Amino acid sequence: MTAEASFERRALHHPSFAIGSALVLLLLATAAISLAWTPWPPSELDIPHKLALPSAAHVFGTDSLGRDVASLIMAGARNSILVGVIAVAIGLVAGTAIGAIAAASKGWVEEVAMRISDFTFAFPAILSAIMLTALLGPGIVNSIVAIGIFNIPVFARVTRASANAVWTREFILAARVAGKNRAQITIEHVLPNILPVIIVQATIQFATAILAEAALSYLGLGTQPPQASWGRMLNEAQNLMFQAPRLAIYPGIAIALSVLGLNLVGDGLRDLLDPRLARRR
């Protein structure tokens, strides 16, 4: 049996990974379909039919401006993925680079990089986003940047810790004897070996980014109208809690299922990519 075949078999038999993958696929499919088709145009107002109950025409009903809630949820999936992917990419590229350089150079460079990443923990994503929006005004770009910056030290720490472990291995010594410099060793040997750890972290940070975007949009600091956002839908729903409590349900479920799916995939990948850990559980 090849390694890949056994990975797939184990993946299918790993319950949380299987459930998580299904949820993530659902999220991706919803976003992809929304690009081509939604039951109604997500930002089309229809005031005469506002706050309609769920029906055949509007599966989840309509909101206070008569917009179709199902279409808004579908378009919101796109928004969450957009924010998640870019924010994680910012953190992953910058953080992995900082962590890998810190591990490769040791000494004061490592010390400085890690002290800086330590104190960025004093600024949770929401706080840095608040500072940015106080300056530049609210908006999707600013919230992506804020969440991305918060992700940098997370990846830097994980990369450095795993890279340090790889640097002590014998094949690294062999590569050094063969005359390769630290940059070559980092790119050819260290990074490929810590890739699984980074993939797992990226999945989990993706979930965190979706949560952070929802919170920022809920506060009115993130995605702005007419762009659909689950967080902002919840904000609008809160004002109608007595008339139409159902509006506060759908976007929350969408956020929770997406985050649950990504977290389950992350946990599952950790088990599948590192069988030693799985057996200890």
Next chain:
Amino acid sequence: MSLFLLRRMVAFLATLAGASFVIFVVLDILPGNAALTILGPDAPQSAVAALSHKLGLDQPAPTRYFNWIFGLLSGDLGVSYAYDTPVAQLILGGLSVSLPLAVMAMALTTLIALSLGIFAAARHNTLLDTGVMTLSQLGIAIPNFWLAILLILLFAVHLHWFSAGGFPGWGEGPLLALRALFLPAVALAMVQAAILARVTRSSILEVMREDFVRTARAKGLTWRAALWRHVLRNAMIPVVTIIGLQFGNLIAGTVVIENVFYLPGLGRLIFQAINNRDLIVVRDCVMLLAGFVVAMNFVIDIAYVAIDPRLKAQAP
């Protein structure tokens, strides 16, 4: 011990200084002119110049930075542009709500997480264990502000047990005030407790495999006695680490949750200050919150040593 404390103290102060520097650079130097931000782009040149002078913006940046720091240290935080009230007074008012809320949430988190974690670990690999872990996985995925909205729907809109938001103030008696803070604290605590319960469980299971536990069992201790006398103390180190890391999330969470429940705390103050372009208030509040997070990490570092004296010998 004193040398260890001293080193930690220096690191703590250095981090605070670094944080204040970053906040100053971001909020004071980068935007160009705070007076212009406050008055808007259409303001006449003379008005911008007058306000710049009033805010001390025409002084060089290092002077402004040290004025701010000395102000912070002496308790003079300046005057809010939007409210025309001393910032210190606004912040104290906010703290009287946010601090009890954070403490309540933290206490609930620890209580729920430790009980669930110990409960699940003691029933390792049973249906109950799986059930608790599945619940906690769900708890992590639920955004705290959505949970807050659901709690309002259930307990305020349907059952009328609590009010949907607002704060009566401490003058009306502590019971009424604590009652207003209860739902927000639950909303904050649930998500954190879900994470912490998982850490507690896996940490206990990890320690359970150690040799000294086998020795304790071999000398006749029951499983339960070994858990309480030997395992818990050793299992607490990762738990305390996570509590410390979660504190930052808790602070960020209060900003959101106070807005859900319309609580007049620090979070709501910051939020309104942003809408009012009241940069002085934003700067002081962000500094205070960042200071809390850094201080909490300092306390956690000290707590490690209290829990595990072995670490003191290893401390660099």
